[in-house]
Amino acid sequence: MNTPISWLKAYVPELACTDKEYNDRMTMTGTKVDGVVRLDKNLEKIVVGRVLSIEKHPDADKLIVCQVDVGTETVQIVTGASNVFEGALVPVVLDGGRVAGGHDGGPLPENGIKIKSGKLRGVPSFGMMCSVEELGSDRNAYPEAPEEGIYIFPEALGPITEQETCQLAEAGKLDSEEARAMHPVKPGMDAVELLGLRDTVFEYEITSNRVDCYSLLGVAREAAVTFGASFVEPDVTPAEDETGDVNDYVSVEVKDPDLCSRYTARVCTDVKIGPSPYWMQRRLAASGIRPINNLVDITNYVMIEYGQPMHAFDLDTVAGHKIIVRRAQDGDMFQTLDGQMRRMDHDVLMICDAEKEIGIAGIMGGENSKITDDVKTVLFESATFNGPNIRKSAKRIGLRTDASGIFEKGLHPTNAEAAVNRACQLMRELGCGTPVKGMADACSPIPERTRIPFNAREINAFLGTHYAPEVMLDIFAKLEMDYDVDKEEVIVPYFRQDVKAMCDLAEEVARFTGYENIPMTLPGGSSVMGGLTYKMRIQDKAREAAMFNGFSEAMTYSFESPKVFDRLLFAEDAPERQAIRISNPLGEDFSMMRTTPLNGMLTSLGTNYSRRNKDARLFELANVYIPKALPLTELPDERSMFCLGMYGEGDFFTMKGVIEEFFEMVGMNEKMICDPKAGKPFLHPGRQALIQYKGETLGYFGEVHPDVAGSYGIGGRAYIAVIDLHSVIPHTSFDYHYTGIAKYPAVSRDISMLVPHEVTAGQIEAVIEQRGGKILESYHLFDIYEGKQVRAGYKSIAYNLTFRHREKTLEEAEITAAMKKILNGLENLGIELRS
Amino acid sequence: MFKEELEKIKKEAQQRLESSESLDMVNEIRVGVLGKKGSLKEILKGMKNVPAEERPQVGQMVNEVRQQIEEAIAKAQKSIERKVQEQRLASETIDVTLPSKRLPKGHSHPNVIALKELERIFVGMGYEVIEGPEVERDYYNFEALNIPADHPAKDEQDTFYINGDILLRTQTSSTQIHAMESGKIPIRMIAPGRVYRSDAVDATHSPTFHQVEGLVVDKGVTFADLKGTLDEFAKKLFGEETKTRFRPHHFPFTEPSAEMDVSCFKCGGKGCSFCKGEGWIEILGCGMVHPHVLEICGIDPNEYSGFAFGVGLERIALLNYEIDDMRLLYENDIRFLKQF
Known part of the structure; x- marks a missing residue:
C-alpha cells in the first residue's frame, strides 16, 4: 500500500516527525516501511507564473517568447510549448532552479535537471515553464494536464480540505462562485505546494495477519499508538436529515x-x-x-x-x-x-x-x-x-x-x-x-468480540520481561482493546482479527514497549549434547577425500527432465525410470525428482567443458528420491549419493584411487573389489566397474560412454563415480586398533609372469591373497606390459611380494613353500612364469 | 743421519699435504709415506744398522713422526672436505622466487562453507544437527505449522505438489514438527536442508535453495532467550562488533515473530550502497513457537515454551562472500568454485 503522509495525518493530526523518524519507528512497531518517496524531490525554485504576453520568436517558427509575471518580477521565457496562452497560470522554474525529469516522461535522473538562463536561438530565456512530466509526475496523477505541453493551473483551487468541502455542503454552497473562487492561484506562489507535491509517499510491507492494515485507517491506528498521538476516526454516522427508505x-x-x-x-x-x-x-x-x-x-x-x-x-x-x-x-x-x-x-x-x-x-x-x-x-x-x-x-x-x-x-x-x-x-x-x-x-450473525484472559505474570514469563500490569493495560487501551476488570479479560476490537490468545497479547506488549527493550539472555535449563549425525560425519569424510584429491563441491537441482533417462541410454524398463513427478512443475525440465545424480554432474562437467576449463573435478553429495511405489502414497526413500565426476587430467585409476581413499578414511580396511560386469549403459562397456565391499555393491564408476559425454557437450574422456552412502554407512567405523610395529625382517620376492589376456589383475591378486598365508604381508604390481615382445594373446605382469612373520625371522623353507602354493595357483589360471 | 732422514720425510709430507687440493692427492701422500712400501717403512728397514741401545729412542722418534704425519693428513682431509662442501652448496643456489609446487586441491561450495560455519556455532552452543525429508507430507509442511487448508501460503503457485497430500517442502520448519513429535524434551536442534518454491530462476531466485531451521523447546524459554541466542549467533558469524535488531514480523507458526537484521558488515551501520543506505541487513526470521503448534505436537504449552528460527543459507553465502548472482551457486563452474 502506498499512501501520502499528508492523508494519514488527517486521522493522526498530532503526528509530527521527520520522514526518517516515521520510517524507523513504524518499522520497529511492525508496520515495515518498504519505500519512501518525497514527491518534491529535485523540485527547486518553482513558482506560479502568469503569462502576460506571447510573441513569435524572430528566428524559429516553433518557439515563442513569453513575458511571465512570477510575482516578484516579470521574466522572459522562450518555450516550444504550443498550449500556453496569454493569461495562463503556469509552473515556472526560475534560473538556478531544478526539475525532476525531462518533458518526455522518461526515467527520472537521480539528481534531476538544473535549469539555467540562456539563449534559445539568440533570444535570452530566464527559466522554464513546466509540464507535469518535468515535475516528476504524469497525466495519471493530473488527468487535467495536456497530453504534451505546459501544466495550466485553474484560477482557484476551490476547497482544499474535506472540512472546507463539508462546510460548503452544509451551507448549500458547493456549486457556487464562492466555492470555486476559494484558494485563488496567484503569481509567485509555491507551485510545488499547489500541486500537492510537498508530501511524502510511504509504501508499507503489511504482514498477512494484519488485514486491518491494508487500510489507511489501520496504519493510522498503528501510527497513533507508535507515536503516542491520538487517532481521529471519521464519524460516519448517517446524517439525521436523510429521507426516504x-x-x-x-x-x-x-x-x-x-x-x-x-x-x-x-x-x-x-x-x-x-x-x-x-x-x-x-x-x-x-x-x-x-x-x-x-x-x-x-x-x-x-x-x-x-x-x-x-x-x-x-x-x-x-x-x-x-x-x-x-x-x-x-x-x-x-x-x-x-x-x-x-x-x-x-x-x-x-x-x-x-x-x-x-x-x-x-x-x-x-x-x-x-x-x-x-x-x-x-x-x-x-x-x-x-x-x-x-x-x-x-x-x-x-x-x-x-x-x-x-x-x-x-x-x-x-x-x-x-x-x-x-x-x-x-x-x-x-x-x-x-x-x-x-x-x-x-x-449472518457477527462473531462476538474475542475475550482473552489477562495475566501479566504469564506474559512476562513468556517474553522474559518485568513489565507492570498497568503498562500492559495502557498499551491495550491505546489499541482500542477494552478490559473487563471483573473477569480480568481483554476484549479485542473487531478490526483486530489476528489477536486470539495470550501470545498475541504478548506480541502487542512487546511491539509497543519495543522489541529493542526486551533483554538478551541465553536459555538456561538442562543442557543437551550437540553434534552431527553419524551420516553427516560420513558425508564430511567424503568431502575430505574428494577435496584432498582435487575435487570441488558442486550443487545441482534435485528435479530434472524425464528425458534424461534417454540421454543416459537407460533401458525402457530400467528401475531408475520409476521416478516421482511433480504435478505443477515450472516446466518439463524441472518436473521429475532425480533417481540418479548423473545428469546434474554431467551437465556441470559439460558447462565447464563448454567454457574451456581445461580440467574439471567435481563432486556432489546429492540426494536421490526413490519411490517405494508409484503413484506415491508413502514418502520416498531419500538417499545421499556421493557422486564424483572429472575430465582432463587423470584416468579410470585416478577415480578408483579416490574411492579407495574414501573407504580407508571411514575405516573400511578390507579390499574393495571391482566387478567389471557393471552393465551401466551410460559408461564405456570396457571401462566400468561395480564397487563391491564384503560382497555388497556400494556403487559404480567408470569412463562415461562417448555418446553420453558427447550429448552433454564433453569432448574427450570423462569419468564418473556414484557411491550410495546409505549402503556405505554400515561398513564404516571410526574405531582404530594398533598392531605392533614389526620387529623381524621382511623378505621380498618378485614374480614375473606371462598372463593370458583375459585374466585380470584382480584374479591374480585373489590367488596371491588366498594362497600367500599369514606370512604374506603385502604385494604390489610393479610392471605390466602388452606388446611386441610378448606372445600374442598374453601380457607380461610382474608383482613384488613381501613376507614377514610377526614373531620370528622367516626361514627360507617357509617362503619357498608359500611361493610354491601361489605359483601353483597362478598356473591354474593359465599363467606361465617368466624366468 | 737417521734423524735427518726422518725430519726430511716429515717436512716433505707436510709441504705436500699443505698444497694438496683433493682427497685423492692426500690419499696418495698417505700411501707414499705411511703405506706398506711408503717412505717411512723404507726407512725402518735401516733400523738394523742402528745400535741396539739407540733403537728404543729411534723407534720412539719414528712413531712421533708417524703420528705427526697422520695428524697432518687428518687436518688436510678435513680442510679439503669443507672446501668441497662449500663449493657444492655454492653451486646449488636456487631462485627462491620461482613458482611453488602444489598438489591440486579441491574447493568447498560457498553454501557448504556457510553451513559448516552455522553448524560449528550451534553445535558449540549444544545444538544437535538433524535432518528431515524433502519430499514431505502437507501436514508437516503446513497444517501442523498453523497454516490451515485455506492459507494463501499454501497457494499452488508457491508450492510444488506431488499429489494432494505429498509435496516438496517449502521450508525446513517441517523439521520442527518432527523434532517435537519425537517427544524428547528438551530440544535444541538445527536442521539444515534443501527447500523448494515455485520461483523462476533469476539472479535472486531459485526454485531450490537451502535453509537452516533452529528450534529450542524447554521449560521457561523466553523471547529474551531467543534474542540472546540469535545475537550470540550473529556475533560469532559476522564478528563481535555486530549489532542485531529485531523487528516485529509475522509467521503463522510463531508468536510473537520477528525478523532479525544485523548491522551492515561493510559500513558498520552507517549506511552504504551494500545495505542500500539502511545500515541494517535482514538475516533471518524467528519467533516464539506458537502455543497452538506445541499443542498440535502433544506438548503442553502451559509447561513448555520454545523459540524457532530459519536462516536462508544462500542469503548468508551471497552476503558473506559478495556473490551477486544466485545462479552461480548451481552452475558449478570451477573458476567460481576455486575462489572458495
Missing part, C-alpha cells in the same frame, strides 16, 4: 451465506457526475490511483481508507431492484466490465438481480450494469465475502483484481457497514448524490 429502492438476499457473511447496500439518488474536489484528487493521485470522476473516486477513496472494496451499480439497470447473492452454475458465461467473456463454475459467487447475473462477487462487476455518466441512482454494494473462496475463484477465472486481492485476506463484516456509510457521506459532501435513509443488510 432504502427498502423502497432495493432488497437484498444472500442464498449462499457460507460464501458471503454480509451484504449491505445503500442507495443515492440525484447523482451528478463531475470531477472530485482538489483534496480527494491529490490524495488518490499520490496513492497511485488516477482520479476519474467523483463517483469512481469515492469508491477508490473508501477502499484505501477502510480497506473495503465496494461496487457501485446503476440501480436502473438492476432488474426488479433486487440483489441476489448466489453461486454460479457450471459453465455459465459472464461478461465482466472489461468486456471479456469468462466461464464460471459452481464455486464462483455471483451478484445477480431478479433476472440475470450482474457481477462476480468480490472480483469484478458486469458489463451489463456498468455505470455511465447518465446514472441517476446509484446502489453501493459493501459486502463481506469468504476470503479463501475469492482467492480460489480469482485464480480459476484468471482475474485477480485490486478488490479480490483485499477480499481474499478475509474482511470483518463490521467494516462493510462503516465503509458504505462513509461512501454515502462523501456522496453528500461532494454533492455527488443524495443518500436514501437506511441500509439494506443481509447479515
Whole structure:
C-alpha cells in the first residue's frame, strides 16, 4: 500500500516527525516501511507564473517568447510549448532552479535537471515553464494536464480540505462562485505546494495477519499508538436529515451465506457526475490511483481508507431492484466490465438481480450494469465475502483484481457497514448524490468480540520481561482493546482479527514497549549434547577425500527432465525410470525428482567443458528420491549419493584411487573389489566397474560412454563415480586398533609372469591373497606390459611380494613353500612364469 | 743421519699435504709415506744398522713422526672436505622466487562453507544437527505449522505438489514438527536442508535453495532467550562488533515473530550502497513457537515454551562472500568454485 503522509495525518493530526523518524519507528512497531518517496524531490525554485504576453520568436517558427509575471518580477521565457496562452497560470522554474525529469516522461535522473538562463536561438530565456512530466509526475496523477505541453493551473483551487468541502455542503454552497473562487492561484506562489507535491509517499510491507492494515485507517491506528498521538476516526454516522427508505429502492438476499457473511447496500439518488474536489484528487493521485470522476473516486477513496472494496451499480439497470447473492452454475458465461467473456463454475459467487447475473462477487462487476455518466441512482454494494473462496475463484477465472486481492485476506463484516456509510457521506459532501435513509443488510450473525484472559505474570514469563500490569493495560487501551476488570479479560476490537490468545497479547506488549527493550539472555535449563549425525560425519569424510584429491563441491537441482533417462541410454524398463513427478512443475525440465545424480554432474562437467576449463573435478553429495511405489502414497526413500565426476587430467585409476581413499578414511580396511560386469549403459562397456565391499555393491564408476559425454557437450574422456552412502554407512567405523610395529625382517620376492589376456589383475591378486598365508604381508604390481615382445594373446605382469612373520625371522623353507602354493595357483589360471 | 732422514720425510709430507687440493692427492701422500712400501717403512728397514741401545729412542722418534704425519693428513682431509662442501652448496643456489609446487586441491561450495560455519556455532552452543525429508507430507509442511487448508501460503503457485497430500517442502520448519513429535524434551536442534518454491530462476531466485531451521523447546524459554541466542549467533558469524535488531514480523507458526537484521558488515551501520543506505541487513526470521503448534505436537504449552528460527543459507553465502548472482551457486563452474 502506498499512501501520502499528508492523508494519514488527517486521522493522526498530532503526528509530527521527520520522514526518517516515521520510517524507523513504524518499522520497529511492525508496520515495515518498504519505500519512501518525497514527491518534491529535485523540485527547486518553482513558482506560479502568469503569462502576460506571447510573441513569435524572430528566428524559429516553433518557439515563442513569453513575458511571465512570477510575482516578484516579470521574466522572459522562450518555450516550444504550443498550449500556453496569454493569461495562463503556469509552473515556472526560475534560473538556478531544478526539475525532476525531462518533458518526455522518461526515467527520472537521480539528481534531476538544473535549469539555467540562456539563449534559445539568440533570444535570452530566464527559466522554464513546466509540464507535469518535468515535475516528476504524469497525466495519471493530473488527468487535467495536456497530453504534451505546459501544466495550466485553474484560477482557484476551490476547497482544499474535506472540512472546507463539508462546510460548503452544509451551507448549500458547493456549486457556487464562492466555492470555486476559494484558494485563488496567484503569481509567485509555491507551485510545488499547489500541486500537492510537498508530501511524502510511504509504501508499507503489511504482514498477512494484519488485514486491518491494508487500510489507511489501520496504519493510522498503528501510527497513533507508535507515536503516542491520538487517532481521529471519521464519524460516519448517517446524517439525521436523510429521507426516504432504502427498502423502497432495493432488497437484498444472500442464498449462499457460507460464501458471503454480509451484504449491505445503500442507495443515492440525484447523482451528478463531475470531477472530485482538489483534496480527494491529490490524495488518490499520490496513492497511485488516477482520479476519474467523483463517483469512481469515492469508491477508490473508501477502499484505501477502510480497506473495503465496494461496487457501485446503476440501480436502473438492476432488474426488479433486487440483489441476489448466489453461486454460479457450471459453465455459465459472464461478461465482466472489461468486456471479456469468462466461464464460471459452481464455486464462483455471483451478484445477480431478479433476472440475470450482474457481477462476480468480490472480483469484478458486469458489463451489463456498468455505470455511465447518465446514472441517476446509484446502489453501493459493501459486502463481506469468504476470503479463501475469492482467492480460489480469482485464480480459476484468471482475474485477480485490486478488490479480490483485499477480499481474499478475509474482511470483518463490521467494516462493510462503516465503509458504505462513509461512501454515502462523501456522496453528500461532494454533492455527488443524495443518500436514501437506511441500509439494506443481509447479515449472518457477527462473531462476538474475542475475550482473552489477562495475566501479566504469564506474559512476562513468556517474553522474559518485568513489565507492570498497568503498562500492559495502557498499551491495550491505546489499541482500542477494552478490559473487563471483573473477569480480568481483554476484549479485542473487531478490526483486530489476528489477536486470539495470550501470545498475541504478548506480541502487542512487546511491539509497543519495543522489541529493542526486551533483554538478551541465553536459555538456561538442562543442557543437551550437540553434534552431527553419524551420516553427516560420513558425508564430511567424503568431502575430505574428494577435496584432498582435487575435487570441488558442486550443487545441482534435485528435479530434472524425464528425458534424461534417454540421454543416459537407460533401458525402457530400467528401475531408475520409476521416478516421482511433480504435478505443477515450472516446466518439463524441472518436473521429475532425480533417481540418479548423473545428469546434474554431467551437465556441470559439460558447462565447464563448454567454457574451456581445461580440467574439471567435481563432486556432489546429492540426494536421490526413490519411490517405494508409484503413484506415491508413502514418502520416498531419500538417499545421499556421493557422486564424483572429472575430465582432463587423470584416468579410470585416478577415480578408483579416490574411492579407495574414501573407504580407508571411514575405516573400511578390507579390499574393495571391482566387478567389471557393471552393465551401466551410460559408461564405456570396457571401462566400468561395480564397487563391491564384503560382497555388497556400494556403487559404480567408470569412463562415461562417448555418446553420453558427447550429448552433454564433453569432448574427450570423462569419468564418473556414484557411491550410495546409505549402503556405505554400515561398513564404516571410526574405531582404530594398533598392531605392533614389526620387529623381524621382511623378505621380498618378485614374480614375473606371462598372463593370458583375459585374466585380470584382480584374479591374480585373489590367488596371491588366498594362497600367500599369514606370512604374506603385502604385494604390489610393479610392471605390466602388452606388446611386441610378448606372445600374442598374453601380457607380461610382474608383482613384488613381501613376507614377514610377526614373531620370528622367516626361514627360507617357509617362503619357498608359500611361493610354491601361489605359483601353483597362478598356473591354474593359465599363467606361465617368466624366468 | 737417521734423524735427518726422518725430519726430511716429515717436512716433505707436510709441504705436500699443505698444497694438496683433493682427497685423492692426500690419499696418495698417505700411501707414499705411511703405506706398506711408503717412505717411512723404507726407512725402518735401516733400523738394523742402528745400535741396539739407540733403537728404543729411534723407534720412539719414528712413531712421533708417524703420528705427526697422520695428524697432518687428518687436518688436510678435513680442510679439503669443507672446501668441497662449500663449493657444492655454492653451486646449488636456487631462485627462491620461482613458482611453488602444489598438489591440486579441491574447493568447498560457498553454501557448504556457510553451513559448516552455522553448524560449528550451534553445535558449540549444544545444538544437535538433524535432518528431515524433502519430499514431505502437507501436514508437516503446513497444517501442523498453523497454516490451515485455506492459507494463501499454501497457494499452488508457491508450492510444488506431488499429489494432494505429498509435496516438496517449502521450508525446513517441517523439521520442527518432527523434532517435537519425537517427544524428547528438551530440544535444541538445527536442521539444515534443501527447500523448494515455485520461483523462476533469476539472479535472486531459485526454485531450490537451502535453509537452516533452529528450534529450542524447554521449560521457561523466553523471547529474551531467543534474542540472546540469535545475537550470540550473529556475533560469532559476522564478528563481535555486530549489532542485531529485531523487528516485529509475522509467521503463522510463531508468536510473537520477528525478523532479525544485523548491522551492515561493510559500513558498520552507517549506511552504504551494500545495505542500500539502511545500515541494517535482514538475516533471518524467528519467533516464539506458537502455543497452538506445541499443542498440535502433544506438548503442553502451559509447561513448555520454545523459540524457532530459519536462516536462508544462500542469503548468508551471497552476503558473506559478495556473490551477486544466485545462479552461480548451481552452475558449478570451477573458476567460481576455486575462489572458495
